[in-house]
Amino acid sequence: MPAVHVAGELATGSAHAKKRHFSLDDDSLTLKLTGRRGKTAKGSVDLLSLVAPLQSGKTSDGARDGTSFTVTTEDGKRLTISADNSLLAALRERMRSRTMRALAFGRHGSPQEVMKLTRVLLPSAVPPSFVLVRVHAAALNPIDKLRIEGGLKALRPEAAWPVKIGYDLAGVVEKVGEDAYGFAVGDAVAARMQSGVYSGAVAQFALVHVATLAKKPAAVSFTDAASLGLAGETALQALRRGGAGPGKKVFITGGAGGVGTLAIQIAKLLGSATVATTASAGEKAELCASLGADVVVDYTSRRFEDELRGYDVVLDTTNESARCGAVVRDGAHVVTIAGTPTVEAVHEAGLQPNFIVRHVLNKKRNVAAEQAAKRAGAQWSYLFLKPSGADLATLLSWVKEGKLKPVLDGVWPFEEAAAAAARCFSGRAKGKCVVTCAEC
Ligand SMILES: NC(=O)c1ccc[n+]([C@@H]2O[C@H](COP(=O)([O-])OP(=O)(O)OC[C@H]3O[C@@H](n4cnc5c(N)ncnc54)[C@H](OP(=O)(O)O)[C@@H]3O)[C@@H](O)[C@H]2O)c1
Numbered sequence: 001m002p003a004v005h006v007a008g009e010l011a012t013g014s015a016h017a018k019k020r021h022f023s024l025d026d027d028s029l030t031l032k033l034t035g036r037r038g039k040t041a042k043g044s045v046d047l048l049s050l051v052a053p054l055q056s057g058k059t060s061d062g063a064r065d066g067t068s069f070t071v072t073t074e075d076g077k078r079l080t081i082s083a084d085n086s087l088l089a090a091l092r093e094r095m096r097s098r099t100m101r102a103l104a105f106g107r108h109g110s111p112q113e114v115m116k117l118t119r120v121l122l123p124s125a126v127p128p129s130f131v132l133v134r135v136h137a138a139a140l141n142p143i144d145k146l147r148i149e150g151g152l153k154a155l156r157p158e159a160a161w162p163v164k165i166g167y168d169l170a171g172v173v174e175k176v177g178e179d180a181y182g183f184a185v186g187d188a189v190a191a192r193m194q195s196g197v198y199s200g201a202v203a204q205f206a207l208v209h210v211a212t213l214a215k216k217p218a219a220v221s222f223t224d225a226a227s228l229g230l231a232g233e234t235a236l237q238a239l240r241r242g243g244a245g246p247g248k249k250v251f252i253t254g255g256a257g258g259v260g261t262l263a264i265q266i267a268k269l270l271g272s273a274t275v276a277t278t279a280s281a282g283e284k285a286e287l288c289a290s291l292g293a294d295v296v297v298d299y300t301s302r303r304f305e306d307e308l309r310g311y312d313v314v315l316d317t318t319n320e321s322a323r324c325g326a327v328v329r330d331g332a333h334v335v336t337i338a339g340t341p342t343v344e345a346v347h348e349a350g351l352q353p354n355f356i357v358r359h360v361l362n363k364k365r366n367v368a369a370e371q372a373a374k375r376a377g378a379q380w381s382y383l384f385l386k387p388s389g390a391d392l393a394t395l396l397s398w399v400k401e402g403k404l405k406p407v408l409d410g411v412w413p414f415e416e417a418a419a420a421a422a423r424c425f426s427g428r429a430k431g432k433c434v435v436t437c438a439e440c
Contacts, residue, residue: 277295346384
């Protein structure tokens with residue numbers, strides 16, 4: 001985004017000041033006061049710190065109304081200035097052009113307390129292997145809750161605040177970084193975004209690494225495309241690792257969830273002979289059967305380990321893999337995506353945990369599940385999703401061909417993004433919770 005410089009002169013209104021100049025640079029407002037004897041004082045204030053005062057009509061540091069700003073000058077003095085209409089108009093215009101709306105949190109805590117729709121700075125430059133996407137739809141995931149609560153901070157501490165929420169999006173490419181081959185401005189795309197400082201799908205714009213990006217077929221809606229990334233890529237990668245395929249018996253726990261609804265269908269698409277799952281009786285069990293599950297165990301009244309035998313592959317989405325020993329045959333693979341990750345899985349995800357984090361992970365390791373699998377002659381592993389544009393392209397092509405049906409618990413307008421997040425974080429959703437961003 002080119003730097004635009006706005007400058008002007010304000011009415012003095014003060015017996016001591018001759019002139020008050022303002023200049024509005026990329027991210028800050030600079031005020032300069034020239035006294036009657038030619039002495040000057042200068043100070044800057046960060047543009048983002050003016051968002052709340054401009055929106056609420058109050059200044060952050062207690063000035064009387066929304067037209068006053070206090071800045072600390074270079075020599076440490078406090079300078080309060082009454083902004084006239086020209087400065088306010090320039091500030092509001094700059095706010096619109098330099099910031100965007102996003103669902104974000106400013107500190108760790110419970111989502112209800114710390115998560116809100118807010119204004120954050122627009123990405124000002126597109127790194128080489130990234131594209132800037134105008135977001136049309138975004139999806140929430142349980143990991144967003146974990147991140148907000150601080151459950152990931154030992155593994156991946158936040159590097160920039162406020163932290164924008166969300167990993168799944170679909171939208172249109174607005175700008176292309178210099179090494180972002182294969183994508184052009186105007187392409188409709190979807191992604192399970194990279195983790196870290198550039199994440200943040202529930203926003204007007206997002207910087208997305210090309211390795212995570214896939215082109216969205218015209219026949220697939222933005223909301224459907226946004227729902228696929230994290231849950232679908234996880235399901236595909238876990239089922240591949242477990243060896244789902246022709247003739248195989250596959251057991252997926254939590255069939256009505258974001259991962260489960262896709263995993264049931266993908267297991268069938270890969271040719272699996274039998275797909276069993278768990279869901280509460282009623283609409284969730286019916287949903288799982290309609291997606292292709294051959295066996296649905298009502299987990300609220302029955303124990304799956306009493307009913308299922310001889311399974312080749314387990315995909316555990318509910319942290320119940322310790323109960324899967326009786327379910328699997330010799331040579332089976334139990335893949336879990338829930339509970340505490342193993343040190344190996346963390347390394348596979350490209351993270352380098354320090355000694356203390358490794359110690360904690362080892363202490364919390366799901367030894368019971370590992371031993372249950374071992375006793376049955378099966379393998380057990382924890383899988384961390386690896387964001388993959390290629391896998392997402394496969395999922396999108398299946399949706400386009402009518403072979404895979406995204407299941408949406410609901411679609412919320414951007415204004416109600418926090419409600420969409422709350423529904424996802426409740427752990428009761430039926431498929432995915434999606435937010436539309438086109439009109440924000
Ligand atoms: N390792 C990774 O890379 C990775 C990737 C994706 C997800 N995950 C993890 O995988 C888990 C599942 O993710 P998700 O997005 O599918 O979650 P989700 O969409 O929030 O799952 C909600 C669904 O799970 C059902 N459910 C809850 N407990 C159940 C149980 N004991 N048996 C059967 N169904 C149950 C709920 O139905 P009821 O209301 O009827 O209970 C609800 O429909 C989460 O812990 C998530 O963090 C990990």
